[in-house]
Amino acid sequence: MSGLSANCPSCGGQVQFRVGSSFVTVCEFCSAAVARTDRGLEDHGKVIDLLESASPLDLFLEGRYGESRFQIVGRTQIKHGAGGVWDEWYCAFDSGHWGWLSEAQGRFYMSFASPLPQPPAFQQLGPGMPLPQVGAGMVVAEVGTAQTLGAKGEIPYLLEPGKSYSYADLSGQDGAFGTLDYGDSPPTFYLGKEVTLAEIGISANAPARDESMEQAIAGPGLKARTLECPNCRGSLDLVAPQQCERVACPYCGALSDVNQGHLSVLQILDKNRFPDPPIPLGSKGMVDGEEMQVCGYMVRSTYDDGDTYYWDEYLLYNPRLGFRWLVDSNGHWSMVEPVNLADVQVLTSLAKHGGRNYELVESGSGQVEYVLGQFYWNVEPGERVEMREFTSPPHTLSEERSATEVTWSKSTYWPKEDVEACFGVKLRDPIHGTVGLGQPYPYNGVFKAFAVLLVLAIGVFVYGKSRASGTEVFRGTMQFPTGSDPGTQVVFSEPFELKGGRNIEVDAYSAVDNSWVYLQMDLINEKTGAVTFFDMPIEQYSGYDWKEGSSRKKRVLKAVGSGEYTLRVAMERKNTGAPASVQITIREGVVRLRYFLILLGFLAIIPFFTFLHKLGFEKTRRGEGDSFGGDSWDHDYYDYDD
Amino acid sequence: MMKFYLLFGLAGIGAYGYVSRTGWEYTSQKTRFVPKTVMGSPGGYRSFHYWHVGYGGYRGGK
Numbered sequence: 001m002s003g004l005s006a007n008c009p010s011c012g013g014q015v016q017f018r019v020g021s022s023f024v025t026v027c028e029f030c031s032a033a034v035a036r037t038d039r040g041l042e043d044h045g046k047v048i049d050l051l052e053s054a055s056p057l058d059l060f061l062e063g064r065y066g067e068s069r070f071q072i073v074g075r076t077q078i079k080h081g082a083g084g085v086w087d088e089w090y091c092a093f094d095s096g097h098w099g100w101l102s103e104a105q106g107r108f109y110m111s112f113a114s115p116l117p118q119p120p121a122f123q124q125l126g127p128g129m130p131l132p133q134v135g136a137g138m139v140v141a142e143v144g145t146a147q148t149l150g151a152k153g154e155i156p157y158l159l160e161p162g163k164s165y166s167y168a169d170l171s172g173q174d175g176a177f178g179t180l181d182y183g184d185s186p187p188t189f190y191l192g193k194e195v196t197l198a199e200i201g202i203s204a205n206a207p208a209r210d211e212s213m214e215q216a217i218a219g220p221g222l223k224a225r226t227l228e229c230p231n232c233r234g235s236l237d238l239v240a241p242q243q244c245e246r247v248a249c250p251y252c253g254a255l256s257d258v259n260q261g262h263l264s265v266l267q268i269l270d271k272n273r274f275p276d277p278p279i280p281l282g283s284k285g286m287v288d289g290e291e292m293q294v295c296g297y298m299v300r301s302t303y304d305d306g307d308t309y310y311w312d313e314y315l316l317y318n319p320r321l322g323f324r325w326l327v328d329s330n331g332h333w334s335m336v337e338p339v340n341l342a343d344v345q346v347l348t349s350l351a352k353h354g355g356r357n358y359e360l361v362e363s364g365s366g367q368v369e370y371v372l373g374q375f376y377w378n379v380e381p382g383e384r385v386e387m388r389e390f391t392s393p394p395h396t397l398s399e400e401r402s403a404t405e406v407t408w409s410k411s412t413y414w415p416k417e418d419v420e421a422c423f424g425v426k427l428r429d430p431i432h433g434t435v436g437l438g439q440p441y442p443y444n445g446v447f448k449a450f451a452v453l454l455v456l457a458i459g460v461f462v463y464g465k466s467r468a469s470g471t472e473v474f475r476g477t478m479q480f481p482t483g484s485d486p487g488t489q490v491v492f493s494e495p496f497e498l499k500g501g502r503n504i505e506v507d508a509y510s511a512v513d514n515s516w517v518y519l520q521m522d523l524i525n526e527k528t529g530a531v532t533f534f535d536m537p538i539e540q541y542s543g544y545d546w547k548e549g550s551s552r553k554k555r556v557l558k559a560v561g562s563g564e565y566t567l568r569v570a571m572e573r574k575n576t577g578a579p580a581s582v583q584i585t586i587r588e589g590v591v592r593l594r595y596f597l598i599l600l601g602f603l604a605i606i607p608f609f610t611f612l613h614k615l616g617f618e619k620t621r622r623g624e625g626d627s628f629g630g631d632s633w634d635h636d637y638y639d640y641d642d
Numbered sequence: 643m644m645k646f647y648l649l650f651g652l653a654g655i656g657a658y659g660y661v662s663r664t665g666w667e668y669t670s671q672k673t674r675f676v677p678k679t680v681m682g683s684p685g686g687y688r689s690f691h692y693w694h695v696g697y698g699g700y701r702g703g704k
């Protein structure tokens with residue numbers, strides 16, 4: 001860096017250009033934007049004082065981007081068209097080029113001026129529009145106008161204080177970020193990506209992460225951290241004073257615009273229309289290891305099929321994390337954080353983000369009904385956006401689209417008990433019969449258990465099959481005298497051995513044809529005299545094109561004790577002219593598939609009904625059909641008047 | 643719910659394992675003891691069916 005000292009053309013004080021390629025330096029004495037030109041130093045007018053903030057960045061901090069080292073040498077504050085201010089920090093790299101480090105709502109983006117041969121006209125741009133000519137996957141996230149407010153240090157372009165310009169912010173995949181700045185002609189294109197302070201080597205220089213929020217916000221901020229409501233003179237504590245654009249007084253409902261620490265009442269909201277939020281403003285809770293404070297509360301609504309549905313949103317703030325939203329819908333809570341627009345792929349009713357598929361469940365327009373506390377943009381009742389909600393429990397992806405901006409956010413379902421523990425409050429239970437958009441189905445464990453039990457059951461079946469020998473212990477043909485008196489037709493088998501402890505399958509075959517035989521059998525233990533008796537009718541009939549029955553019959557007996565057995569078979573038959581022989585086979589220890597199938601059916605009973613229950617649960621989540629055992633949108637929960 | 647179902651399922655698998663291991667069957671078979679002296683006596687033994695059903699009780703399906 002080269003140094004150049006000169007006298008301010010406005011006040012005569014000494015100004016310095018530490019960086020050889022900077023165009024403007026802001027006079028420390030009179031806040032004049034001093035530009036160096038080929039005609040010498042020029043006064044470009046006064047810049048207003050910077051709004052001090054709890055930013056971890058400051059002038060002269062050093063960092064690195066990849067292998068390149070840089071130093072922060074300048075800063076401007078830009079006012080967003082919808083209210084709110086963001087910071088641009090100018091990084092002078094050792095190599096001589098410049099980087100733009102943007103800081104907005106606790107997030108950081110490093111970008112560099114890049115050539116763009118054919119930039120699109122500003123009027124052609126709209127939120128959500130893909131711009132492949134500036135980079136693969138680049139999408140317009142926002143179009144708007146901005147105004148330069150304060151500045152400090154050295155600026156790498158010809159800063160004109162108070163100048164308004166149009167811009168388009170672009171998002172790309174994997175945190176890619178771009179800006180088309182239409183303040184110049186042709187427009188300047190900046191391309192870069194979202195970074196963390198750790199990635200650019202600044203975290204070590206920043207205030208400790210465990211610094212309390214009180215300390216973090218104890219800086220000057222607006223002229224006073226506590227302001228007085230211009231309507232009721234109530235005391236308004238500002239959690240994020242440097243980012244506060246609107247304040248709704250919790251005492252009188254006056255909604256005031258914040259301008260340089262001065263409040264001007266815009267309208268008086270009906271405070272009695274909505275109850276006080278169950279999580280009071282100013283409450284603190286730990287989120288992602290950081291203490292966040294409730295700084296704003298709003299009631300939003302959507303209108304569908306003749307009904308107005310309400311939900312509550314809490315705005316949380318931490319200087320490190322920026323802003324988050326805690327949403328309460330019918331007693332179902334979720335924590336919301338922004339996601340990069342370009343990292344979301346939408347395929348009609350499906351959205352993909354982070355390798356996860358989200359299914360479209362709701363769409364419509366949302367409207368702000370009521371606000372309380374402070375907000376970082378010019379919020380007011382009646383503000384409307386178009387919304388789409390995609391879910392993949394426990395997460396939900398939400399798109400909010402206005403005329404100038406499209407944003408995506410990801411929410412994660414928070415059980416009510418977690419919210420209570422986080423903020424130390426007692427909350428009402430979710431309305432019976434309602435399902436949160438990101439609420440995981442509570443009995444998914446049943447399906448996992450079913451899979452485990454299924455594997456276990458198959459294992460037991462396979463083990464039993466390997467153990468079951470199905471050993472044939474007897475095979476013989478029993479001959480019965482033809483034409484004799486059926487009552488005397490009794491035949492005994494040869495003795496055979498049974499090991500016991502295994503089931504016994506008796507397989508009998510008789511060549512019956514349009515006839516029947518009835519076998520009465522006794523399995524006799526020769527030693528103990530225990531007789532197990534059973535019967536086996538065999539019959540088969542057939543006609544020209546039909547047939548019923550079978551000439552073979554099987555019967556499985558329960559296990560008997562081990563020992564030597566004889567089978568006594570007595571036969572009855574339709575007439576004495578019928579076949580008079582029966583082939584009998586006896587096996588011990590056969591596999592019983594029937595019982596295994598019964599077991600599978602038994603195991604499937606609860607998963608089956610759980611599945612039906614889940615269908616109803618998911619149907620309710622999508623708002624289809626009847627509610628899940630109750631009113632899915634219970635107005636009484638909120639006690640709201642339409 | 644999952645714990646209940648796990649217990650429910652394990653009970654079912656346990657019952658199936660018991661059935662497989664012991665050779666238990668759901669059947670109408672009955673067991674009686676007939677003294678050897680009776681069984682060995684000519685004409686002394688008659689089947690259970692003889693006393694309880696009697697021959698000629700079955701008439702077939704047609």
